[in-house]
Amino acid sequence: xxxxxxxxxxxxxxxxxxxxxxxxxxxxxxxxxxxxxxxxxxxxxxxxxxxxxxxxxxxxxxxxxxxxxxxxxxxxxxxxxxxxxxxxxxxxxxxxxxxxxxxxxxxxxxxxxxxxxxxxxxxxxxxxxxxxxxxxx
Numbered sequence: 001x002x003x004x005x006x007x008x009x010x011x012x013x014x015x016x017x018x019x020x021x022x023x024x025x026x027x028x029x030x031x032x033x034x035x036x037x038x039x040x041x042x043x044x045x046x047x048x049x050x051x052x053x054x055x056x057x058x059x060x061x062x063x064x065x066x067x068x069x070x071x072x073x074x075x076x077x078x079x080x081x082x083x084x085x086x087x088x089x090x091x092x093x094x095x096x097x098x099x100x101x102x103x104x105x106x107x108x109x110x111x112x113x114x115x116x117x118x119x120x121x122x123x124x125x126x127x128x129x130x131x132x133x134x135x136x137x
Contacts, residue, residue, distance in 0.1 A: 039068055042075055046119050063112035075120055080130040083113065087134065107136045 043064050047057060070086060071078070090109055095101045114131040121129040 039075060042120065042125060043068075043116070046116055049119070059108060060112040060115070063109045064116065066109070067113060075117075076126045078117075078126075078130055080133045083110075083130055083134050086113075087137070091137070103137050110134065110136050 043061075047061075052060065067086065070089060071082065073082065087106065087110060090101060090106045093101055095105070110131075114134075117126070117129045117131045120126045
């Protein structure tokens, strides 16, 4: 009995993927796209598994897109140091009105990420939750 040859079928992108900002080593556009698709598919799975209020869903989605636009790392590669740098990045960003971002706005971003990382850890997508050591401002 012969084993049939494997036939790969190309799958079109289903989810909108936020732009990935380069931060460190460059990847080929094809590998960046595949990584971004996998990262966003985990976010979509998170949303499907949770019953979030519409406004919470909208704000979490905005925060996840902003974070994915800030880094090109996969979820399993994010460290507490990366999250601490992201927190400092958020503090340095100007608000929509030109001043500094409020503590509540920064906490919203961190809370969204905290919820996602807790879920990723519970689902065994990551080994360790990097948000455990991050203090909110």
